[in-house]
Amino acid sequence: VQEAVEVVTTAKLITEVVTAVSTQVATASTPISAAKPKTLKIAAALAVSTRRRKGVIIRDPEEELHTDTPAETPTVKDKGKRILIENPKTMKKKDQVEMDAEEEMKKEDEEIIKGINETPTQKAAKRRKLSEQAQEANDLRRNLEIV
Known part of the structure; x- marks a missing residue:
């Protein structure tokens, strides 16, 4: 129905232009005959009347819409041949070990770079912290040996 309204409005615009x-052609100095504007008559079919008798469908072709409308064009049926989307598979153990090794190497490289960029005061603070942790570990061992 919307398409029919658009066609009618465009037809009206065309007739006004013609x-x-x-x-303007008639007022020109040389007489030129212009073609008579054509008007389009479009009747929108709101409902298709069909009669059923014992499984036979009888249709009136004048009351039906044209078969070339986009809504009625036959579509290709999907026969189950869609593109398959596979779920991601888990990594194999060998691949996982390689990935873990690469990650460890990257972490070690980052620590080395941090160590190079540290100032002497930061290095001294780090040594003190490590020595305190070592001393606490030794104290715990002594306490465990006593008990």
Whole structure:
């Protein structure tokens, strides 16, 4: 129905343009006959009447819409041959070990770079912290040996 309304409005615009051009042509010095504007008559079929008798469908072709409308064009049926989307598979153990080794190497490289960029005061603070942790570990061992 919307398409029919659009066609009618465009037809009206075309007829207005043709009539305006024909009046300009008539007023020209040399007489040129202009073609008579054509008007389109479009009747929108709201409902298709069908009668059923014992499984036979009888249709009136004048009341039906044209078969070339996009809504009625036959579509290709999907026969189950869609593109398959596979779920991601888990990594194999060998691949996982390689990935873990690469990650460890990257972490070690980052630590080395941090160590190079540290200032002497940061290095001294780090040594003190490590020595305190070592001393606490030794104290715990002594306490465990006593008990």
